[in-house]
């Protein structure tokens with residue numbers, strides 16, 4: 001994305017403004033350009049917030065939050081039920097917005113919305129999730145109870161690859177818990193966040209509780225130090241996640257910062273190879289590989305490697321790559337021309353590093369100015385090769401051949417990323433052992449993309465998550481609330497006495 005200092009003023013280019021309180025703010029000193037990745041055409045210009053604009057949004061949020069905190073839980077829950085209903089009724093609109101700015105095919109955009117709605121479902125049960133605890137008679141005549149209270153104003157910074165799902169994972173829980181939110185979506189596909197915020201308002205959320213502030217590093221840097229913001233949720237690449245984690249923690253904030261990934265799918269010799277090949281294709285190339293839970297490495301154990309690679313290769317030939325609005329398309333373009341060229345450069349490096357390029361996505365031609373590239377399958381990949389070591393975030397599937405289960409586990413546990421992983425086997429004992437041994441946050445057994453359902457929480461380990469709280473589900477309610485413990489005694493007037501000792505029971 002290129003910044004422009006002056007607004008573009010052609011009729012086809014809409015200006016995407018911030019939503020602060022009830023106000024759409026389109027004036028800005030800087031704008032970013034938004035493209036349709038399937039055509040390469042600029043479709044929008046997004047206002048990029050200055051630090052002052054962020055500060056203004058934070059003031060608006062801080063002014064609105066006490067009223068929302070006082071709103072009864074049953075009423076908050078009703079707002080979320082309406083949010084759910086509105087998104088479900090209007091999901092085709094949202095899917096079209098996602099496809100127009102991200103490029104993923106419409107069915108995939110619908111899938112993203114469905115997975116985002118799972119967290120809305122979970123949050124409609126906020127009466128239960130915010131329930132406190134009570135212990136009667138912990139000492140004679142003394143009771144203790146614990147409540148959960150909101151933090152105040154929190155910030156959510158989201159990546160380009162799930163422009164609706166990740167905001168729904170974060171903001172819904174933060175709002176359910178009684179906070180006001182500054183949502184800073186990716187500047188590459190910012191419109192879905194604005195659409196969602198409008199839906200929350202249509203559902204009855206008071207103005208100022210969900211504010212959308214677009215921007216880049218300048219806006220993020222203000223979020224990280226602004227003293228009114230008490231917590232930061234971040235999802236994006238590992239270097240930025242690390243930066244957000246360290247900077248915001250240094251400023252005394254709660255932080256959860258989810259980073260990049262390199263997800264391995266182990267195929268044991270006893271696995272059903274057709275199922276494994278189907279899973280590998282779907283999980284590697286769906287959304288053009290631009291998923292944090294995409295499978296980017298297949299670990300072929302023992303003698304099945306040739307057969308497995310062959311089956312995966314056969315399946316690549318039928319894939320339809322095209323504009324995401326075409327129902328025939330199974331995979332869309334990459335997000336930017338730079339992303340497409342970067343993906344191609346990894347296939348270049350695989351050749352130089354001595355891997356075997358079995359299917360070469362660089363060779364596929366497209367009659368379009370969009371950011372398309374074909375899928376690649378690279379065999380005989382090893383640690384130390386760029387194609388293995390880096391997160392590519394594109395439709396490139398590597399195959400690493402190992403001789404044993406232990407070698408497979410060692411390979412995965414030595415990787416700095418640890419978001420998701422999967423094992424394909426028909427042996428329950430192997431699966432159980434894998435689950436026990438593997439140092440990764442989310443594990444699939446014959447499930448290639450093990451994104452937990454909304455009643456569990458989502459998060460990786462090591463360089464895939466900085467902080468100790470996972471996202472959405474129960475852990476998210478912990479992240480967005482503070483626990484307060486109250487100890488109560490109602491003594492008779494003659495029961496009190498002076499005692500300077502530390503109170504014991």
Ligand code: NAD
Nearest residue numbers: 158159160185186216217220236237240258259260261292
């Ligand atoms: P990104 O790190 O480039 O951007 C994420 C957010 O950070 C955006 O809002 C962006 O505006 C902001 N940002 C970018 N550069 C910044 C800087 N220098 N200083 C401050 N803020 C900055 O990530 P992306 O390209 O939008 O998303 C893809 C990445 O996100 C991949 O690495 C993917 O694995 C990761 N991701 C991880 C998960 C997960 O659950 N772990 C989920 C989705 C995406």
